[in-house]
Amino acid sequence: MAILICCPCGLPLDCENIDLLIDATCPRCKRSLDLEFEDEAGTRRRAVLTIMDGPIWKGEQFVMPIGQQLTMGTGTDGWLSLEGEGIAEKHCRLRVSTGGYSVVEDLDTDTGTWIDNARIAKGKLFPSQSFRIGDYRFRLDFRSTLGQNQPAVSVSDVGAVALTQDKTFERLRHVSSPLGILVQRRFVYARAALTTFAWTTAAYHAVYLRYAAEPQWPGYWAVIASAIIVTILLASTRLVALVHRYAKYAGIASLVLLAIVDLAKWQLHGAAIPPLVLAAAVSLAITRTPGPAGALGAAMLVVGAVIAMGVMTLNLVLPLLPI
Ligand SMILES: [Zn+2]
Numbered sequence: 001m002a003i004l005i006c007c008p009c010g011l012p013l014d015c016e017n018i019d020l021l022i023d024a025t026c027p028r029c030k031r032s033l034d035l036e037f038e039d040e041a042g043t044r045r046r047a048v049l050t051i052m053d054g055p056i057w058k059g060e061q062f063v064m065p066i067g068q069q070l071t072m073g074t075g076t077d078g079w080l081s082l083e084g085e086g087i088a089e090k091h092c093r094l095r096v097s098t099g100g101y102s103v104v105e106d107l108d109t110d111t112g113t114w115i116d117n118a119r120i121a122k123g124k125l126f127p128s129q130s131f132r133i134g135d136y137r138f139r140l141d142f143r144s145t146l147g148q149n150q151p152a153v154s155v156s157d158v159g160a161v162a163l164t165q166d167k168t169f170e171r172l173r174h175v176s177s178p179l180g181i182l183v184q185r186r187f188v189y190a191r192a193a194l195t196t197f198a199w200t201t202a203a204y205h206a207v208y209l210r211y212a213a214e215p216q217w218p219g220y221w222a223v224i225a226s227a228i229i230v231t232i233l234l235a236s237t238r239l240v241a242l243v244h245r246y247a248k249y250a251g252i253a254s255l256v257l258l259a260i261v262d263l264a265k266w267q268l269h270g271a272a273i274p275p276l277v278l279a280a281a282v283s284l285a286i287t288r289t290p291g292p293a294g295a296l297g298a299a300m301l302v303v304g305a306v307i308a309m310g311v312m313t314l315n316l317v318l319p320l321l322p323i
Pocket of ligand 1: 029030
């Protein structure tokens with residue numbers, strides 16, 4: 001399951017070991033984010049928001065920073081930036097307090113914010129409960145930090161709220177087929193593929209510019225050029241998992257830019273193909289929730305692009321070796 005941590009300012013935190021984190025600091029706004037709270041029984045828990053239904057990001061999960069105002073809407077400066085009909089720029093605001101008390105507040109929208117079948121201005125959310133905005137349905141869960149999903153014991157006033165097991169959620173949680181895992185972890189894989197590709201193509205360009213280009217570049221210029229390529233690609237790779245309307249496409253844009261430079265400036269017609277194939281695959285994987293077939297297609301394109309880049313690099317390097 002792709003599980004992400006976003007700062008209230010919208011920046012996703014680039015965490016390799018998301019399960020181990022207790023708090024984190026946003027590199028952009030320097031906010032310190034608590035990711036756990038303690039319930040009445042003294043159990044450490046995380047508040048996790050899952051997108052149960054919606055035009056995009058279905059099945060994605062977000063760790064909710066504790067004690068922060070988390071704004072959702074089509075605007076790009078909130079916690080989650082959504083696309084879809086009937087969503088306002090700033091649509092609703094969520095807050096989970098340090099005791100696990102959770103509130104969702106409508107920000108005076110036309111289409112409203114709904115808990116179960118009630119339109120609310122401001123309402124309490126209980127664990128396992130869903131709320132809707134536009135075509136999206138979100139579910140709040142309190143997860144013990146051991147990873148199990150349990151309703152918090154602190155909620156004694158659940159009253160009439162039905163804590164029915166949500167079948168959709170069960171289905172999302174228990175994906176075990178290889179293709180299902182591929183869909184769920186597509187951001188992780190896309191980032192790994194882009195990172196591998198960045199280093200391979202940088203090596204290729206360094207060797208090409210130094211030894212094969214007409215005229216050949218001085219060694220230090222070739223190294224500087226490849227360092228620029230790898231820096232841009234790695235920097236934009238970090239943005240791929242971004243739940244942001246535009247910034248997540250930075251990785252794709254820099255791949256296309258590289259292909260254009262390869263074609264127009266360096267006449268590297270072959271070398272321009274892998275970044276374009278990779279860009280197509282990554283956009284398929286991250287723009288929408290791809291079905292298993294889409295994920296498999298994207299994965300094959302990614303593997304093809306990375307292998308092609310590797311083979312081209314070897315072809316270029318091997319003749320230069322003194323063997
Ligand atoms: Zn921030």
